[in-house]
Amino acid sequence: MLKKTISFEGVDGKNYTEDFYFNLTRAEIIMLESSIEGTLSEKLKFLAKNPAKNGGRIMAIFEEVILKSVGNKSEDGKRFEKSPEISNDFKNSMAYDKLFMELVTDAEKGAAFVNGIMPKLTSEEKARAEKVKKEFPQPTQRKINPEKRD
DSSP states (O other): OEEEEEEEEOTTSOEEEEEEEEOOOHHHHHHHHHTSSSOHHHHHHHHHTSHHHHHHHHHHHHHHHHHHHEEEEOTTSSOEEOOHHHHHHHHTSHHHHHHHHHHHHOHHHHHHHHHHHSOOOOHHHHHHHHHHHHHSOOGGGSOOOTTOOO
């Protein structure tokens, strides 16, 4: 879970500083990554290599990630509550505007945000993920021999 303290000017012209919370569960990451080629972090790294060409795609991914991860901690600390209403309220705030611009204009802050909202994996989960990567390489990792044809 990531806690971000955001200072922003409201639409009423007053200055505000508020704490916002962001988190993605393992299940949410699986769903999110099924809609994005490759893993989220790999995709962002690839797109960031040429931000001028990929700016729109980077912004779309950050918007999706921000809105899927924003929520409220329950008072008892057992739940992280999310809803379309919470996401919509945040998107319509000037805090969203400030955060969004920060993330899409500063690669280090963008990476820190993504890393901060990711769940911490156990050593067993990390080992399993590495094993899957080795057994099922991405198409770009496979070597193609043009001399060998079926």
